[in-house]
Amino acid sequence: MEAEKARIGERELMARLATGGENGITVVTPNRRLATAVRAAYDRKQSEGAATAWPSADVLPLDAWLERLWEQLLYSEDVAELPLLMSVAQEQALWDEAVRASPSHERLLAPGATAARARDTWRLAHAWRLLERARALASGEDARAFLEWAGRFERLCAQRHLLDGARLADELVRRLPPASIQEKVLVLHGFDIVAPQVRDFAAWIARCGVAVEASGADACASDARRIAFHRGADEQWAAARWARARLEANPGARIGVVVPDLSRSRDAVERIFLRVMRPGAALPGAEAVSHAFDISLGRPLAQTPPVADALAILSLLHDEVEFEVASRVVRSPFVAGAEQEASARARLDARLRERCGARVDLAILVRALGAPLFSPAPLLAERLGRLAHGWRQRARASMGASAWAGAWADALRVLGFPGERSADSTEYQALQKWNDTLAAFGSIERVGGRMKEGEALARLAHLARDTVFQAESAQAPVSLVGILESAGLSFDHLWILGMTDDAWPLPARPDPFIPVRLQREAGVPQADPAASLELDRRITRCWLGAAREVVVSHARMRGDEELSVSPLFAHLARQAPEALDVPPYPTLVEAIHARRDRERIADGEAPPIVSPLHPGGTSLFQNQSACPFRAFARNRLASQAPGMAQPGLDAAARGTLLHHVLAKFWDATRTRDALEALAPAALEERLMAAAEDAMARLRRRRPEALEGRFAAIERDRLVDLAREWLRTVDLPRDPFEVIATEAPLVVTFGGVSVKAKVDRIDRLAHAAHAVLDYKTGAAAVRSWFGPRPEEPQLPMYALTAGVPVDAIAFARVRPGHLELCGLARKAGLLPGVGPVEKNKSGGAKQYASWDALNAAWRGELDALGREFASGVARVAPKRGAATCRQCEQQLFCRIAEKRPQVEAGLFGGEDSDE
Amino acid sequence: MSEAVAVASPAPAVADAAQRARALDPARSFIVQAPAGSGKTELLIQRFLVLLARVDRPEEITAITFTRKAAAEMRKRILDVLELARRAPRPAAPHKALTWELGRAVLERSDALGWAIEESAGRLRVQTIDALCASLTRQMPVLAQFGAQPESLDDATLLYLDAARETLALVEGDSGLAADMALVLEHLDNDALRAERLIADLLARRDQWMRLLSHADRRDELEAVLADVCRAGIARARAGFPAGWALPEGDGLEAWKGVADTFLTAGGEWRRKPPAPGELIAREGLLEALRAVRELPKPRYDDTQWQILSAMLRIAHVAVAQLKLVFAAHGEADFTEITQAALRALGEPEEPTDLMLALDYRIRHILVDEFQDTSYSQFDLLRRLASGWTEGDGRTLFVVGDPMQSIYRFREAEVGLFLRARREGIGDVKLEPLRLAANFRSQAGIVGWVNETFARVLPDREDVARGAVPYSPSVAVHPALAGAVTVHPFFDNDAQGEAETVARLARAALESPAASGAPSTVAILVRNRAHLAAILPRLRATGLRYHAIEIEPLVQRPLLQDLVALTRALWHPADRTAWLAILRAPWCGLSLADLWHLAGIDTAHAAEGARHDPPLVCDLLRDDDAIARLTPEGARRARRVRDIMDASLAARRRGRLRDAVEGAWQALAGPACMESPGDMEDVESYLDRLGAAEEGGALADPGHFALSLGKLFAAPDPQATERLQVMTIHKAKGLEFDTVIVPGLGASGRADERKLFVWMERVAATAREGVEFLLSPLDPAGTEPDPIYEYIRALDRDKEALQDARLLYVAATRARHALHLMGDVRWDAHGDVPCAPRKEALLSHLWPLVQDRFAAPRASTSSAAAEEGGVRTLDTIQRLRETVSALPAPPDAAWSGAASGRAPAEPVEFSWVGETARHAGTVVHRWLQRIAEEGLAAWDAARIERLRPALRRALAARGVNEADVEGAAQRVAAALRGCLEDPRARWILGPHPEARTEHRITLRAEGRVRSVAIDRMFREAGKLWIIDYKTSSHEGGALEPFLDRELERYRAQLEGYRAAFAHEPVALGLYFPLVKGWREW
């Protein structure tokens, strides 16, 4: 285009702009970042003088300018019908429809994302005038699929009288009355590559009488160097410190940092710059101030906490969700009463974890909140209840998008969203963006039809994910930009990060939906290796001329890969990092570490217990035996963590169920002979009743864990297992009578009394008694032997059962392992249970007889009790790492630092091969 | 013959020179067996260069490497050659000269065709197979059935678990699948958690069985395979007998098991009483054949077994579909998914996709490195890429590898594919086999030992189905040196003794320079990390620093544990363990007594019921009475933590959890608990993992997060040189060291886990269609092992054992100068003969050869072990001194614009009605502007009426719904009409000197500039009027108070304008067109 001939520099451009807005100069840039930069440069120039107000320069990105022209058309009286120019959300919805209507979409992994890609291709095809040729060629399945979607999109647009951004320029040429154009001079600034569509439009506008010119950044002579760093993070730290040094040296300096692959590394780079510029920024309660740097890219709106919670609330409203989603709602700071009930809700949530399964829905939640619990959160219960009630009355049928938006807004209001805590500036902006997003969602009603709740919610979530949120801040002197946005910018100092040979030049990346040959022929630079290289060379030259000081850096390693410098910068002089002459700027972490000063204090004992009757159960002794610290933590501090909601039942619950079944059965049956006398049907009935009863008991505590088919399977399992146990173990025994099941007991050893529950006491022949303990997991007699018996419960009962006990045994009830396993005064009392003298397990040798064993137990247990009572809380796991593996106190007892790493189970057997 | 051969005489002294030269023939396809140290990378590079000088575009050659690192290295070496060829003269050494010349030819080609190859390294397609697949699917999104490319995930475990959970949830549905799921659950004793894990595990391995699923419903075919197995086993036994024995007729399995029982003991030896006939004992192979008969599976599934198997297979099918949904929801996928998609994109071999269309070039040459570790799908991929290639059409395959080094079964590598490809080619392409023999790496002493040893350790015969690879000898290029291979015996789990020896050897080796004179390198190679348990502490204790990648798990480090505690405490205030832990951590270090006085549940003052639902620790900390019970120092320490945690909790879910944890950690002086600032790298890896697990500033799934922490490893010691490295044998593939130490050979590998169903593909010696695999469900809970299941597992173990021998080969061949092998065995019960190591131990493969080295007298257990065992308990804790608590504050960057963020107003609530009103307001605004521009004279009510269509259009364009447009347009029109009648509006809109509308100006105040648009500005009576329109509407209530409120709301904004025009008198006004309100000041 003609303007190309007379490309003016940026300085010249500024001078022209300064002649005043009356001259009607409009500057158009390829992207928003550049427009902002030009405006800022102009304002800087203006504020050099004393002026406090001046007419703004009319600088805007091309898209925005086209929309402005279209808006003029909207407000002209004499234009008849105009199609509706769609917003991004509307376009996206229409593409979605177009793709989903295609028969092939069901095979695609990600139809939604595909629609977004199709939209990109559509824009490319229009910008480069590829569509007609692609249609003529129609080759390749990918290209054909796209053409099909595009055809449908076009038809839908025509039918519904809609216009999309890709065709806006062409449509303006068709419709805009030349007279209505107010611009007098149009300057295309910073267009390195002018696609045919833009070229045509500029030509047309020139024909309409607007003077069209082109401008670009002035290249300045620069001092460029390159520096290699070990890793990418080192580079980023160095760049941040450099930026700070340059800024402090000259507060007016404009500093640029180019970050390739910004979308991936954004967070890391931001954090590093923040730590360098404001070491204490992360500290709790740190005041929010504007940063010295800004980043040309935000995060998905859906990731901001209030919006994430709003979406969580809406999905809970819609359907079953993962427990963690519901938990987030329960503990969200963005609902009514969140501050007031903060602690109550945390406790409530911990309870819910025990009660609910892996997934919950609103009804379950409301029911659970209504149940008598230890920490009621009445505000929450009331709000959720109202919500559930209100929502049920909502039309579950299809509604238009705006109706959904309204309904959701109402629902959120019921929950008191966004909460009672006052929003900080970022939250405030995020909430506003959220409102915009709801509005944008509502507006897709214009282009699409009605939707069911699920679809509507999915779309809203999508929209919130695709909406980029960047908290606004004042103009910052340091700009972090991606490669694309860096084009045309100029600075005082510029650092280009990450210039390794695999990152720069970029590989060609043709659009997959249009035959590559067409793209290449049309001159799409990304489509062809040679053209793409040429473009990158040009960008490289721009960078090198964009500031007085230019630093190019790259890492030598990424993981275990070695990297070298990009060939496009290989010619630069290589320097050591020291050459930058930047102060070290210690981080907060380094400063804190430098003050390290430690002491070691002896601390293995807690105060003695104050009352002999201890609230802990018999597990107290077990804990004390395994590790005194564990007993202290669990039994005196109630140290425990909220559980993780899991599918189905955990091993403990399944064990409890079986206990109950067998207890219930023997309560009803009493003797072996009664068992034998039971007719099969009666047996079955009794077992079934016992199973139902056991499940009912569990349901009282965890109503949601046992439902539906899963519950039926569990009941059958219980019945089968219990029947098998009775048939193979209890029935073949000599006659016995079950005299106690789940009998409560208070046991005292070494001055500590706890409450206990004995699973079962059998009276055998000759007034002998056996105490049984059902075990669904592993169990071994070995665990009764001292020192420090691992499973002291049965020995405790042997000594305290209130009847003379002649045998104790684990009743192992596990599919495939149904047996009694224990010790007795003499052989023949229980099948498979012999006297300790005959026992072969390790440790049995130390006991000469049943009585000796009992005496030894008494001694051990008293010792454990005394230990506990006196407050001994040593970190001393009995079997080292093996004991700790079953223990959840590791964070608390600090075992990791107490044992040399080796023994900590650090290398504990896990997988290995890589 | 090409000219490549003419110039190719790499090193005349080398034994295999002719083979190497042949490998550079650009017109032919080859499969090269390249044993350890044979310099295959150089060969690959040379061939790449040869081809590069002949193609039209560099992209026409695709080279596939095993790792990204290898790809980067190969690309770099190619570029180095080109650089040398560009700048340096032709070297004199013949093999260097050859490479130089090849590089020269490439440069000529590049210059002639304008590739600018040195600047376009990206055009050299050297990549991993995963990267290749990803690039294929990216270019063929629809064919690949992706649509949009998902991110590739290295480790998708968490998504497998998600998918498994979704699958499990089907049990509550009412499809037929619910019944299947119920059946499977019953089978697993209704252990949902286990079912979930088993399904997730299956999904991780679906690359192996998904191909099989299409056949899986054919019971008859599957049983035919079983029957085939039985028949073959029986036939083998039958053949073992001498002629004339009365043997069972037919193939009755039971009868034959009876035969085996007649002659064999339960332990599988010949019977002594009654003795088995000597005639039989003498028969070679009969013993093995009879043992094998006992292991044979039934030729048929029983009905329940089939029922459960088919249910499992259907579930597996559904699980795969669920996984896809999970992938779609995350926009991520694992490599298996991407490989499958690439296969789809390439099309069936009979009907291949025209790649020319999708790629704009044709792939003409494929080079594959490490071909021995190819999986079925990867093999399939090659087959499809090369489909239709014919000999002499200018397209070639070149695959290089060493079947003796195939060790990646756990990543689905199948060595049989190498063997099969050598026999039959890949798809349509026949491959000419070449074998390299020269060893450029190890001294002759090692090469000799390896030749001798592995000829016996590896099997004699090649067997495609078992993956049996016989030994292929090497010829040393380097001369022999002393101290080549040493075997160090250890006894009775003497881990400490072994560790001591490792440390001693490593130190000695590091201290003596390598033969080349350069500092020597040492590697400690283990089969799995567990074998390093005693060794690493010992190395550290000896002051040896080592470079270890992905060896030491991070989570068990105290530093990390403190961070975990802090994370959990912030995540959940009811996590009591975590709260107690942060009070016990070094930054607080409360004594047990103080902890108990604060939070004890059995204290005198603890409330009734405290046991079940004790108050939260954070609430206790806030309770001054509770704090008062502590010692004075304890109280100070506790209060400090409380203040920090309270501040943190007050700001909970503001920003990211990651940052909150980091900030609290800093505030608590956590960094002072680090041993060195270098530990920060570990902290960063933890925090990054936390960041990745976040969703909207909260943990998306704490369970998953905890799981993922297990996969964090300590960063390599920054102060360690790479001269001493510690790694697994798998990681060492392709590397070499002067000294290699291999401890832990006596230890067994990991036990194999049970799978929901097991399968075994029978790599037929030749490719065939139809069912060629065995399949069995897991046994139901608590029953006898099922013979089919066990048979398949036995096959699997056999393959595993063969691979173990190869693993040993890989370890042994890493050494240039010295190789140390260490194994630990037990003494037998009497303490005078060492027992043979267990079958799963690597040492068992060497045992017959090294047994005599273990005859040494029994060593006493080392002193070190005893020492450590003693120190079990430590009743002390470490903590920071109180003085550390005051935080240093490095200054912020000094810059002019730093200012605190503005205090926000209350957020506006969203309402759809409000939206419409807002849009209407904007439209009114715009038209008022027009009216002012055109002059009031041109406007009357009639014209406003005619505006209707334009109003509707503008409203719709702003997003007002069709249903609301009409109403809104009416309201806009009414407002505009109202303005035309309102004298105030007429004054504002009327003619004035210097009148402007929508005047865009930039203001400067307090060092900041901002751009604003002033709705109306004019001069009147010496004053500059600045007027803004506010289209707030107002319903109900009195108007005047409303206007006053509005005035307050906008006062500051307008005052800002006044300040900018400070040099002249300014009057400010707010006009409310919807209510015809006015305020001025």
Ligand code: SF4
């Ligand atoms: S983790 Fe180990 S040391 Fe710590 S309390 Fe538990 S058992 Fe004791």
